[in-house]
Amino acid sequence: MLQLSFIREKTAEVIDRLKLKNFDGAEVISEILRLDDIRRETQKALDDLQAQSNTLAKEIGKLFKQGKTQEANTLKENTAELKLKAKDLDEKLESTRKELDELLVRVPNLPHTGTPSGRTAEDNEIILSEEALIPSSGEYLPHWDLASKYDIIDFTTGTKITGSGFPLYKGKGARLQRALINFFLDEARGEGYLEVQPPYMVNAVSAFGTGQLPDKDGQMYYAPVDDLYLIPTAEVPVTNIYRDTILKARDLPVKNAAYSACFRREAGSYGKDVRGLNRLHQFDKVEIVQVTHPEKSYQALEEMREYVAGLLRKLELPFRIVKLCGGDMSFTSALTYDFEVWSAGQKRWLEVSSVSNFEAFQSNRLKLRYKDEAGKIHLAHTLNGSALALPRIVAALLEINQTHEGIMIPEVLKPYCGFAMIN
């Protein structure tokens, strides 16, 4: 959620920058400003009225104590009218606030000035491509064939148990999952992230705090009996640790890492996108989250980008980093880097990580603030990134490391796996 004060002060700039996200904000913004004027006006009137009531009430109390019942009762009569007026104003204030909020919540975050313009993934800017490891020739089976060949991922049984998009990992397949999770968590810890283990279900307030509600309502699994949502990413519970919090400036940056299973309905996906491990309803991911000082958030973003790149290098996977254009970026993000690994079997890039700076957009909803040295309170910045999401990493690993003898495990993972080859 954008800050009202910012919209008020930099109206033209806000509208202008929203265009980068292909969002025509002119109308909404002016409506927001209009409602905000009404809101402030109404509040002023209501406050004044209540100030009057308060003084009256005090006087009445005093008169009663002095035994001046007659005078007190006369004053009492005056309060009836005040109350009526106050009620009106209160209702007006409430409804204006609600209207204002509904509009405000639907305005996306402003893209960073360095954001490439464009509408679709085609317009994204490739800022780094490490393709040396891409095999120039040879037969490479897609991972779903390898999965059944070595009996390490059983999609059919997963479908039987639950439904499509819920694979059953078996034997070395299951152990590889566990190895990757541990590897990612250990690496994150080495980078200064505090490991946390969050709940996998969240309440509506939390889902709202990070922007999943109302924006992505239909994408989350929902348990109506208890009114809880299954998390689509650990970002939700981890960032919500700091909801309604005022941190001390010296506590920044906060760095957390969490493994979680992630649940996504992925309504509307189909075709080659959902084949094998490409897109699942349940998958594993290690997420890194940072809460930073506003002036440090872009530096943190670059650090996170370097960190994720380092992970992919250690895994010896060809990858590229893409800076998302305005149209491809998420609602809440100001700047996002996507990481894509090369799928040797499918001959295409697969997204495995998304690293974003949300600036104060999430903080504003979350009421996540920090107190500076002078005791002033400001919104902090939040960032997060996958480090990393497992399924497509597994897909890429299986495909690129296949040999006639079996699938080779990358050096860094061997101690975690406890085996060097899947055969």
Added chain:
RNA sequence: GGAGAGGUGGGUGAGUGGCUGAAACCAACAGUUUGCUAAACUGUCGUACGGGAAACUGUACCGGGGGUUCGAAUCCCCCCCUCUCCGCCA
């Protein structure tokens, strides 16, 4: 799931209708003292939204929502949460 107790500022905790945005203590922060640390002393110490150039000031908030009243942290109703006991159980 059943029964009971309770939810007050960063923490402990006082407050049962007006003088309480909230005592006291602890923690925290700043200063004095000190060779340093500690101790002691002094001071500061909730948030949000308004008004004001500023000093300052108005309103709201004592789990959440509603109600009674001229006036509610305090009384009433609903909801949520926590704790204790019982039941069940990884």
